[in-house]
Amino acid sequence: xxxxxxxxxxxxxxxxxxxxxxxxxxxxxxxxxxxxxxxxxxxxxxxxxxxxxxxxxxxxxxxxxxxxxxxxxxxxxxxxxxxxxxxxxxxxxxxxxxxxxxxxxxxxxxxxxxxxxxxxxxxxxxxxxxxxxxxxxxxxxxxxxxxxxxxxxxxxxxxxxxxxxxxxxxxxxxxxxxxxxxxxxxx
Numbered sequence: 041x042x043x044x045x046x047x048x049x050x051x052x053x054x055x056x057x058x059x060x061x062x063x064x065x066x067x068x069x070x071x072x073x074x075x076x077x078x079x080x081x082x083x084x085x086x087x088x089x090x091x092x093x094x095x096x097x098x099x100x101x102x103x104x105x106x107x108x109x110x111x112x113x114x115x116x117x118x119x120x121x122x123x124x125x126x127x128x129x130x131x132x133x134x135x136x137x138x139x140x141x142x143x144x145x146x147x148x149x150x151x152x153x154x155x156x157x158x159x160x161x162x163x164x165x166x167x168x169x170x171x172x173x174x175x176x177x178x179x180x181x182x183x184x185x186x187x188x189x190x191x192x193x194x195x196x197x198x199x200x201x202x203x204x205x206x207x208x209x210x211x212x213x214x215x216x217x218x219x220x221x222x223x224x225x226x227x
Contacts, residue, residue, distance in 0.1 A: 043103065057103075061163065078095055080093070109154050111154055112153055114149060124165075139163065143166075146200060147167070148171065148197070151171065168218065171215070171216055172213050172214070174213055175211065178192065178195065178210045192205075
């Protein structure tokens with residue numbers, strides 16, 4: 041850990057306050073006409089995903105944490121754990137469902153992803169920005185039905201449900217944005 045000043049803040053930076061690891065989502069330097077300057081921040085807890093807002097005096101010092109990102113391949117889930125293999129040394133690691141979180145909706149066997157480590161402990165699974173998944177169940181679109189904005193729900197091979205356009209059918213491969221969980225295009 042290294043000491044940083046509020047002048048060193050940048051988006052994506054991870055700091056430690058107590059036991060909590062907080063990722064900087066956004067920050068704003070404020071210089072009021074009266075009083076000292078300060079920095080207003082919005083941070084997300086890396087482990088829980090909760091966001092919080094904090095204000096720091098200009099020049100205040102904090103502890104920056106260096107996280108290590110390693111390339112892994114998702115192998116399988118046995119119900120209790122998600123199993124990953126390191127891409128270079130083939131070492132396998134089991135990760136709990138709490139750490140995998142919402143990314144489980146887009147994890148497919150043999151998928152390339154990255155594990156984020158803090159002091160040799162996995163704290164997050166990071167997926168590519170988009171993944172290609174098969175639609176396993178989808179009702180046929182009804183011509184003229186625009187009440188839902190021209191979309192319908194479709195169940196993917198991973199179990200996730202995504203809104204897709206009416207022309208997309210069962211058995212087709214689609215590309216899904218893993219950050220927002222939205223349909224991008226047919227593949």
